[in-house]
Amino acid sequence: MAIAEPTVAPLVPQLLEVRAHRRETADTATLTLAPTGPTALGDAAPRPGQFAMLAAFGAGEVPISYSAMAGHGGAVEHTVRSVGAATAALAAARPGDLVASRGPFGTGWDLDAATGRDVVVVAGGIGLAPLRGVVDAVLADRDRYGSVNVLVGARTPDDLCFAEHLRGWSARGDVEVAITVDRLGDPASRWPGAIGVVTGLLDGACFDPDAATAFVCGPEVMMRATVRALGVQGVDVADVQVSVERSMTCGVGHCGHCQLGPVLVCREGPVLPAARVLPLLEVRER
Ligand SMILES: Cc1cc2nc3c(=O)[nH]c(=O)nc-3n(C[C@H](O)[C@H](O)[C@H](O)COP(=O)(O)OP(=O)(O)OC[C@H]3O[C@@H](n4cnc5c(N)ncnc54)[C@H](O)[C@@H]3O)c2cc1C
Ligand code: FES
Known part of the structure; x- marks a missing residue:
């Protein structure tokens, strides 16, 4: 799996409008997000396994995987489980609300x-x-x-x-x-x-x-x-x-928050060969 180089301005969030909200379970919802303008997704369509840094205004920015890739008009889906401030605000977003998105980032499934x-x-x-x-x-x-x-x-x-x-x-x-x-x-x-x-x-x-x-x-x-x-x-x-999941701040290899041994998970992952990452997870838990 090659290291992912972002193809959009990586630190500039883009506004996406919530077009649909589908409740999956009591604490989990799937949002359909669509560009508010023609360039909102840049020239990079997400691939399965990649993630975006999604922000709900005033609540925080967190890494969330794409659960469906760009469809009609560049709409994507993210499925969010509410576990804290940012994910609770995202999972509560309703059609017409705006969220900010940076990405797609990271490696996809090979x-x-x-x-x-x-x-x-x-x-x-x-x-x-x-x-x-x-x-x-x-x-x-x-x-x-x-x-x-x-x-x-x-x-x-x-x-x-x-x-x-x-x-x-x-x-x-x-x-x-x-x-x-x-x-x-x-x-x-x-x-x-x-x-x-x-x-x-x-x-x-x-x-x-x-x-x-x-x-x-x-x-x-x-x-x-x-x-x-x-x-x-x-x-x-x-x-x-x-x-693999790690706490992330920048999402593009600048801040070191997501470091797992020698691996910056946001750039070299989140999808990684099991043979490479499992020994690192075991060291951490000893
Ligand atoms: C690459 C990647 C893809 C992800 N994709 C999804 C997704 O598709 N859907 C989804 O619901 N969540 C996903 N997550 C997890 C999501 O990013 C965290 O749940 C979120 O950061 C929690 O933020 P918060 O402000 O809501 O809660 P916080 O208050 O920050 O945390 C609440 C609880 O969740 C734990 N937590 C925080 N961040 C993580 C994390 N990255 N991994 C595991 N536990 C964490 C904290 O330790 C705490 O116990 C992904 C994470 C990564 C790294
Ligand atoms: S989240 Fe900043 S280096 Fe990975």
């Missing part, structure tokens, strides 16, 4: 590495947001890949994001979608699916471990467990890409 191979997408919670673009891109060019498995874990059925998209992918018949929840949450919940951690879904997934490329995003503990479980299935760690 889809070329999966050409002619089986694709395994493993997402935990909001980790499906940066991976949604991978699934959309693979399905838009379906003949280019072998089997496609999308494995998703959520805390409870009520915490599942992109339920409609998951149903749509599943209905196609040329992609296997499996979902698990950690627990039922609401005891009255009529959850027909699996209960347990997302790595448990790998046992039921049909792919050739010698010819599979895996894309993984979720909490760090989930990503480490997933890479280990993929290894047990016979997938080489060299064929696994992960997306």
